Amino acid sequence: MNAWLPRTLAQWFALLIGIAALSACLLLGLSREPKQALLSYLFAFFFFTGLSIGSLALLMIHAITGGAWGDCIRPPLLAAARLLPLMALAVIPVLVCMHLLYDWSAPATFGHHMQVRQQTWYLDPTFFVIRTIMYFVVWIGWLVAFTRNMGDGVRARRIAAPGLIVFGVTSLLASVDWAVSLTPHWHSSIFGMMVGTGWLLGACALATAIAATWRDREMTVAPDVLHDLGNLLLMFVLAWSYLAFVQYLTVWIADLPDENAWYIPRTLTSWRYLAWFLIAFNFALPFAVLLSRAAKRHRGWLRAIAVMLIVASCADAFWLIVPGSRTGGFALRWTDLCAPVGIGALWWCGWVGQLRAARSTWASSAAAAGELEQSHG
């Protein structure tokens, strides 16, 4: 049975909404305000790609470390990671309309800046397209190799260990290509790691929200495992906050024109309230709640925090992509809603199908393991 085909009414509905919202965003939006529409699209693409890659990386981390936490969130992670081919298709509009989005791809109107002229060998449209294709080839290749060998612990580890190194390098390069090159004369060595951690955080939050929701007989997650998931979320929240803060601190303290270009529209205009939102909901509140042992072991609390972190991760993607091209201050376009709803609905449609498939294989393998244990017992 093909997990890609929609089977429930909700999936067909999501598929319809997704196609409608995406065509509205791309057709209507591109004809009216092309750059802003594409910016909304890039932010939505960035967020959902991050969920998929973060899920793949978490799966590989678990293949190396083991532990009950990873067994119970494997179905949602696997389902999200398997959507990478969908995200590879979703990148096409960005590549086709690159000249609208990235100033450096139209050198005629650009290139007065000394440093930017030196960047042209790297920020070259053809090279950019090749790199983006390479990222997806590498990610999907690793996904296929890893999921095929997941049952064999040793081989899965041998694929996962270099896979995590590749994840580190590619998430750095991809985030620089897609997000930082919107402000080409800006650079930050922390950026890639910060984005990679944010992707892991989003993926972990999504999987935890699902794990804390399941209540049926064979899938209910024990409080001890919920506790582990809560601690993992706390760790990702702290890691992301640390990297995001250190990047800001070093830029703030040096206060050099090349380094603060990224922060000027983000912190000196009303976009700063988005920063406060991120500080509150991607750091302070989850941190305070996740300190509590009781909250981490409580299904409802953990799910609430996880859902909040998913929303905050989405806001983080928005923060990374959009404000630099709306320098006037906080401003929303209708495409900002359309694009994430469109990509999100398609992503959800595929994810639910993959989740159903992953759950059934997971349940049957768990049952087989249980029988094995009993027969040896």
Next chain:
Amino acid sequence: MSARVHGLLAEFAEAEHLLAAVRRVREEGYFASCVEAYSPYPVEGLDEALDARHHWVPFWMLLGAIGGGTFTYWLEWYSAVVNYPINVGGRPTFSWPAFIPPAVEMTILWAVLLGVGAVLFGARLPRVHHPLFESHEFERATSDRFFLLVRSDDPRFDPQATQRFLKTLSPLSVVEVAE
């Protein structure tokens, strides 16, 4: 009259046996505050069986964290803004982002200091000698054996009856520990 008894020490080979024994002893009506368990590594569920869920260590650590962080941040503000303001490259005297790392470090330091203090205080340490050290069997508590101690200050404690009861829990040995 024989020497006063500190308690009875039962020795087990497995963590599960210790856990089961603790549960049986508690069911028998011995007070949790008079029953002690010793193991070479943390045994899951043992704290619950001993009613040791609630302790003061997290409270003191939180207090240390909030107190240490707030005081350090205030100290930085006071010294840089009020007491001795200096112009550093035109930056504001209240350089709030730069004040955060030291405050975070002191948050962690004071949480750890008060946490260690609370553990020592709660465990009545430091202490140079303990009646259990007289028992030769007990030396293996830090390597591969699990011990259950019922102290003589429990109202249900009776040297003979308690010893008989502990022997029903199939321990490797039950020994009397002198005061």
